[in-house]
Amino acid sequence: MLSRTADNLYWLSRYAERADFLARILDAALRLTALPSNYGGRTSNEWASALSSAGDPALFKTLYDAVNEHTVCNFLAFSAHNPSSIRSCIATARENARSIRTALTTEMWDTINGAWLELRSYEGRDLSREEFTQFLDWVKRVSLTFDGSAYRTMLRNDAYWFTRAGTAIERADNTARILDVKYQILLPASERVGGSLDYFQWTTILREVSAFNAYHWVYRESIKPVLVADLLILNPEMPRSLASCYRMLVEHLDLIADAYGRRGESQRLASNMRAKLAGADIERIFASGLHEFIQGFIVENNGLGAAISEQYLV
Amino acid sequence: MGAPETFRVACLLLRSNEASGGIARMALTAFDEMNGGGAGQPEQAAVREAYDILKAWLDKTPPEHFNTRRSQAEMLFRRIGITFAVYGANESTERLIPFDIIPRVLTKPEWDFLERGLKQRVTALNAFINDIYGAEECIKAGIIPPDLIYRNPHYRMEMRAFDVPHDLYVHIAGIDIVRTGANDFFVLEDNARTPSGVSYMLENREVMMRLFPELFSRHRVAPVENYPDALLATLRSLAPASATRDPTVVLLTPGRYNSAFYEHSFLADKLGVELVEAGDLFTKDEVVYMRTTEGPRRVDVIYRRLDDDFLDPLVFRPDSVLGVPGLMNAYERGNVTLSNAVGTGISDDKAVYSYMPEIVKFFTGEEPILHNVPTYRCREPEAFSYVIDNLKDLVVKEVNGSGGYGMLVGPHATRREIDEFAKKLRHAPDNFIAQPTLSLSTCPTFVASGVAPRHVDLRPFVLAGADEIRIVPGGLTRVALKEGSLVVNSSQGGGTKDTWVLDA
Numbered sequence: 001m002l003s004r005t006a007d008n009l010y011w012l013s014r015y016a017e018r019a020d021f022l023a024r025i026l027d028a029a030l031r032l033t034a035l036p037s038n039y040g041g042r043t044s045n046e047w048a049s050a051l052s053s054a055g056d057p058a059l060f061k062t063l064y065d066a067v068n069e070h071t072v073c074n075f076l077a078f079s080a081h082n083p084s085s086i087r088s089c090i091a092t093a094r095e096n097a098r099s100i101r102t103a104l105t106t107e108m109w110d111t112i113n114g115a116w117l118e119l120r121s122y123e124g125r126d127l128s129r130e131e132f133t134q135f136l137d138w139v140k141r142v143s144l145t146f147d148g149s150a151y152r153t154m155l156r157n158d159a160y161w162f163t164r165a166g167t168a169i170e171r172a173d174n175t176a177r178i179l180d181v182k183y184q185i186l187l188p189a190s191e192r193v194g195g196s197l198d199y200f201q202w203t204t205i206l207r208e209v210s211a212f213n214a215y216h217w218v219y220r221e222s223i224k225p226v227l228v229a230d231l232l233i234l235n236p237e238m239p240r241s242l243a244s245c246y247r248m249l250v251e252h253l254d255l256i257a258d259a260y261g262r263r264g265e266s267q268r269l270a271s272n273m274r275a276k277l278a279g280a281d282i283e284r285i286f287a288s289g290l291h292e293f294i295q296g297f298i299v300e301n302n303g304l305g306a307a308i309s310e311q312y313l314v
Numbered sequence: 315m316g317a318p319e320t321f322r323v324a325c326l327l328l329r330s331n332e333a334s335g336g337i338a339r340m341a342l343t344a345f346d347e348m349n350g351g352g353a354g355q356p357e358q359a360a361v362r363e364a365y366d367i368l369k370a371w372l373d374k375t376p377p378e379h380f381n382t383r384r385s386q387a388e389m390l391f392r393r394i395g396i397t398f399a400v401y402g403a404n405e406s407t408e409r410l411i412p413f414d415i416i417p418r419v420l421t422k423p424e425w426d427f428l429e430r431g432l433k434q435r436v437t438a439l440n441a442f443i444n445d446i447y448g449a450e451e452c453i454k455a456g457i458i459p460p461d462l463i464y465r466n467p468h469y470r471m472e473m474r475a476f477d478v479p480h481d482l483y484v485h486i487a488g489i490d491i492v493r494t495g496a497n498d499f500f501v502l503e504d505n506a507r508t509p510s511g512v513s514y515m516l517e518n519r520e521v522m523m524r525l526f527p528e529l530f531s532r533h534r535v536a537p538v539e540n541y542p543d544a545l546l547a548t549l550r551s552l553a554p555a556s557a558t559r560d561p562t563v564v565l566l567t568p569g570r571y572n573s574a575f576y577e578h579s580f581l582a583d584k585l586g587v588e589l590v591e592a593g594d595l596f597t598k599d600e601v602v603y604m605r606t607t608e609g610p611r612r613v614d615v616i617y618r619r620l621d622d623d624f625l626d627p628l629v630f631r632p633d634s635v636l637g638v639p640g641l642m643n644a645y646e647r648g649n650v651t652l653s654n655a656v657g658t659g660i661s662d663d664k665a666v667y668s669y670m671p672e673i674v675k676f677f678t679g680e681e682p683i684l685h686n687v688p689t690y691r692c693r694e695p696e697a698f699s700y701v702i703d704n705l706k707d708l709v710v711k712e713v714n715g716s717g718g719y720g721m722l723v724g725p726h727a728t729r730r731e732i733d734e735f736a737k738k739l740r741h742a743p744d745n746f747i748a749q750p751t752l753s754l755s756t757c758p759t760f761v762a763s764g765v766a767p768r769h770v771d772l773r774p775f776v777l778a779g780a781d782e783i784r785i786v787p788g789g790l791t792r793v794a795l796k797e798g799s800l801v802v803n804s805s806q807g808g809g810t811k812d813t814w815v816l817d818a
Contacts (some may be wrong), residue, residue, distance in 0.1 A: 001607050002588050002590060002594050002596050002604060002605065002606055002607075003594070003605045003607055004590075004591065004593065004605070005588075039376060083420045095570065095807070098570050098575070098579075099569070099570040099575075099578040100580075100589075101580075101583065102579055102582050102583040102589055117392070134491055158607060162607075220325075256607075259606050283582075312607045313607075314605075
């Protein structure tokens, strides 16, 4: 297939995944700020935190004077100046989709084009809290439908594999970004027994990756930061964990390599990372520095993105 | 010989129109394709046979039903993403071309006549272009003035240096036809560069069949859905000799910001070929390749929807980022076929158009089946002075204009517009031609006030391959939605209709 087509598919699914991530970040922040202050709400710096997980604080500063619910929601949801706002993600995804219409199934095109058309009904007006929450739900549904339509309707060939690879690498990046911003509240030093503030911070992280229920199923324990980290980084059952994302990346990059009869740098990098995550232990990661581990991961994940680009997309 | 004769014909036509009531009122007496009538007999109301069933259906269907169907049609179009960008308007604008649900109907004999005329015309166009880049017989014979060719901005010196496969230049032509009476069809324009609109022909039919299956069961409408197959067969027949038996065809688009991008992507999909942008192609050792995830792949035929000027920055506009460096070189070496060939724009020129009757006769040895609209060439002093004195009655067009831009429709223009246009005309008479305001036929059309007659034209798509000329029955009917308007271009508020050719 054309390199540009593969590139567009890959980025299309990255943007669809990113829109979902942004919606979850905003949803979790709204939930936290709605809590009374002695449960961690209101007094927390949740909006600054949402901004650093999901946006570019330097760009934000050029556009707004203060960090608060209104400005951060606007920046992350609707700003046309922010290339990673939900609005921009949907618009870019739709632009990508439009230029490769022929490589998409009708269902995928309908989802993205329909979302782009519907987006207008939310833009340019003040949304009430309730409407904004409905908006976020809608965004999550769009990503879900996109993902589902790709899964259900695409031919199982390179177009599909590039689409899945895009989803997986974006998801890994998103999970790592949440951990990067919040790692300090997962560290043992910040653990205060019964501290309700921390409890709600941890559950916020779980909600951001829609793992609140999953946590209980997997660990059958009350919420502990080390297990939250384990779930998000190493647990292969958890679909947003770094380990899970790399399973998916290795699988689809290998399918591409098999079809083309040639392996390259991206297959090598992906399987190295997968092996590294499979062999890791959360206690040891904490001992050698959670922050350093996550930062290292983000760099290597970007490196894989560059390798995929270099190998197939240009 | 050509010039004075055309001029005379034009005057005759104008006089006969004046006799029947004058140009300004002509719109009132236009030939209506459903109800007949027209110049001289405006009150005639007998329904023409082809429209019998349709007329009865229009009369007995409750208006709400039509409204529901119209909004369903609009939703379908928007969902499929058939939009076009309007130049000059806000960059984010994507509009739907309004679709009118009342089909335009042509009978089999009418179509057979058009088809014969179209084949003859496109055969002549190919012979003519082959000649002006080759033997130049028509210039030597005085059929057309040499300066009209050599000084034409669409004339491509580069094309003199080599032969294109099968001597065919125009592979895909959109010939615009207007009608003024039951048996009076004229060619309004030849579009031999990159004519667009065929996707609407195909989608209009799809939508009509979905919305009104009962109408199709009561008419024998000739299908158009085989157009993509015919196009692919045409393109494959033109592959260079060096290509494999299974030549690789691609469709080259300027990209998603082009106003016709939807059509490019639609056609690529129907053809089952890659939709490429310039960046996807490169040349090496005078061969064209596309960049794929598995490495370079050789390209044999390029259906390009990109103007000559942008094709190759090494030969044409050096600032073109839409083009492929080295493409012309590969083309000259016969390693790739461009479709249409480079340099076909010459026949889109409206001054060249005015010589088509002589060109057809010269190259086919036959009388032209389809007539031209009589045309005044403002480059000729006699014609110029007539035009400048009669601007209010004439349609004046730029010889290289397209899309309905930069033209004057005299009877609909204000005094000031006419004066301003006269200034432009005096400044560069060579750039303009003028035609009498034709009373274009009308078809019943849904408008705010109900069903009313609106002016239409027809763009059939003619495919000239190495093996045969293929035309799917019908084409794209464009309709001027504004009352009395004669401008059907989508960029100027025109709409489209499904076009039916009734098969016996």
